[in-house]
Amino acid sequence: MSKKLFRSNNQKVLGGVCGGVAEYFDIDPVLIRALFLILVFGAGTGILIYIIGWIIIPQSPFVQSVPNNENYFKHQSSNQDTENSGDPNNTNFQNVDNDSHPSDNDYQNVNEFDTNNANKSKSLQKYFAFTIIIIGFLILFEEYIDWYSFKWGFPTLLIGIGAIILYRSRIKED
């Protein structure tokens, strides 16, 4: 669980709560803002949830999002001032050819890194999406189906969430 939830500095309208949630789940922040707006006008709880999030969630320490392909920028800078550098930063790149573009190896590494991250965030996206869909159906059933009420729905939802958490933690221990 290296990933942590922060209030975003980049995707920020009010407090950056929606942007932070969007960065955590790797979703378009517009969709999260739309969800909050729906909650505000539909259930009336959106403002409360947002304020609680604003208080609870710490601000992100990162000012700007770090680009994934750091090596690319390092290469460029090393190519530019290999001549006059006494910098200790550049000593790592002395073996690199001066005329080379960022080599294919770097791109491959970057791609592997990206795909690993993408798989994780895709599973997170799926969890988030399914949770939203289930919650939507629960509220809808509450309104339109007589024999059903939150008395049944939310406990089962909680059981499901608990089961998912246990399952994921079991995978990580193995």
Place this chain on the structure above:
Amino acid sequence: MKLVNLFWGSFFIFFGLLWINNYFNFIEISFSEYIGIWPILFVFIGLIILNFSKIINIIMTTASSLLVAIIVIGFFQEANDLNININLDNKCSPKIWYNP
């Protein structure tokens, strides 16, 4: 096409159409009864996040814009009904309210 642009474009079209319908009553529906279906928007957004295919995303965006338009018109109609009820309760004719 960006989904946000699609949403706003189709939202204004639907909203305008429903507004015109409000004057001419081509279809006689009181949209205020349909405010309760807002949780379907959650389902639509979930499906958009799941990102099955481009066509489903477009359909979901258009449907959600239609739904939002219906809900907003429903809110307006409900407020309107409320106004008239208040007037009736106060035994005031609407003419006095609207053209003093």
